[in-house]
Amino acid sequence: MKDFNRNEPYNDLPLLPPKAALETTKVLRKTIEASRALAKLNGMLINLPNPTLFLDTIHLQEAKASSEIENIITTNDELYKAIVADKKFDNPSTKEVISYKEALWQGLEAIDKKPFITTNLCIEIVQSIKKNTAGIRTTPGTSLKNPQGVTIYTPPTGEAVIREKLANLEKFVNEKDAIDPLIKMAIMPYQFEAIHPFTDGNGRTGRILLLLYLKIENLLDIPALYLSEYIIKNKTSYYSKLRHVTEKDAWEEWILYMLEMISFTANKGLNLLNQVNGFMQTFTDEVKETLPKVYSKDLIEILFKLPYTKRQYLIDAGLGTPKTVGNYLNELESAGYLTSEKVGKEKLYLNYGLMEILEKS
Template sequence: MLSNTKDAEEVVNYVGAMNYGLERLETLPLSLRLLREIHERLMRDVRGSERSPGEFRTTQNWIGAQGCTLNTASFVPPPPHEMTQALDNLEKFLHEAGTLPVLIQCGLAHAQFETIHPFLDGNGRVGRLLITLLLCAGGVLERPLLYLSVYLKAHRAEYYDRLTAIRSKGDWEGWLRFFLRGVAEVSLSATNTAKAILQLRERTRHQLDNSAQGPRLLDHLFERPLISIRAAQAFLNCSYGTAASLIEQMEALGILKETTGQKRNKLYRYEPYLAIFEQQGLSTASSASTPTDEQAT
């Protein structure tokens, strides 16, 4: 489960930035401009929001343990004057559709973006979004259903080691093997998750066969699994009493679970649905940090 409000806000921003990026791809190619726009939305009112959201850095940054200095950093990205040329090269590579298999292009682009580290904060989050955008732009995915963050978090040490091996030894092959293994594992997990969701939907529909509004609210819960009685009332355009009765019924059936413990302003979560994602480690996927802490002057 999300550990606190800040985690939840980062997830909301991540999803919003991803949806924005996918919409913009319909009229704008994947570009540095789009990455800046996505970064600005990603960083609104969350961790790092004071560090030039939507703008490439103009000062040197570095990566390492909390409190490290430039001299003790584990990795120092290129200085701003070299970063600009590296970003231009990355943008050209993003536009070279068809020269490489899409998955190979994704793996190479992600690693190069993380090496350039063009923002003062949020590079890991943008780098993961870049994978999704490339897969959708390349026609591999119709919807953003692959959560590579889960794999990168589960193999955090190896992820960092593989990126370091590129920078120190030029070991792109080792990185690509690691990346492609992650795509395969996450694809299988996504398939199993989708099957579990479909089975849950059919099972829950049978539980609500005698309810006039139940199936409609159920469909809504797959989009918004956290709900209040007032929100249900507004969605169903019904009386407060009808909404309260329906939620009480769904709570009795184990579909909804009250989360606040309060007598008023109660909030309910679609427990069986969220449990599927939590079992797969997906609930914090979008906010999971990369294996480094970003420091900058």
């Protein structure tokens, strides 16, 4: 057992790399499995006719699940409506989820310009999630408690200490060395959660960093991975393994958990993409046959970008005048491909087949 007191600030949080054996036989086997699963997903994504087509949907699903881990709950239906409708939704949970998705996109743009994980990038991400000017935590007294109100961990305190730990994490993640990138990827969220650099938004920031890191390391060219659902389904295990690293130096079980998350999620993502792609092909063939004057490749792509769409999206894509595109959508609804709903002053059209696949996933 490590010399650790959960009620005192953990300013002695060990720096990276860990002193424990990382590349055990079990870990190396799991790393190969996770790497293959990612490669399959990556291959499927880059071979899609439009690889970025489903990104908005996947990122919103990830944002919804990542926020759910922090008990910020919304529904798929409310979330997609809020994105598409001009009407502003009052649900603070929906707003937080949309902010998470915006933070992920902001992070992707940042690493395109500078492909490194940095303290400044972490601050930019958390500010985007929280929509405030939050910086490194400076107020003492932060502690993490379980539902019964018992302290389970007290993170380091003092801005200088926190920045020192973050600088070490930054160096570890960006340094080119012999440690497999997937093992580094597994270590990164533990260390970030343990440092706990922000008053709020640490978990969500850490999960965005995972997606960005996979892209930086060319393990996933298009970061279409829906990681957080696995944590929700294995939440008890997630938190107990985090604690075991802190209290017992149990790195192997934590790394195996994270690698299993990557394998499971990549395989599930592959299955989801296959389902959506198959449905899109069937949908396309049927619309071509039954409504040849309505059909266009651009129109189908708009209907599959998000489950809901509206006339303005078709107008913006140059598919016709307001009257023409309105007729297209009405014909698609009459033929049973879409259903419509009034939201505020707007009429939204739902691709209910796509929504059904997402709800089941």
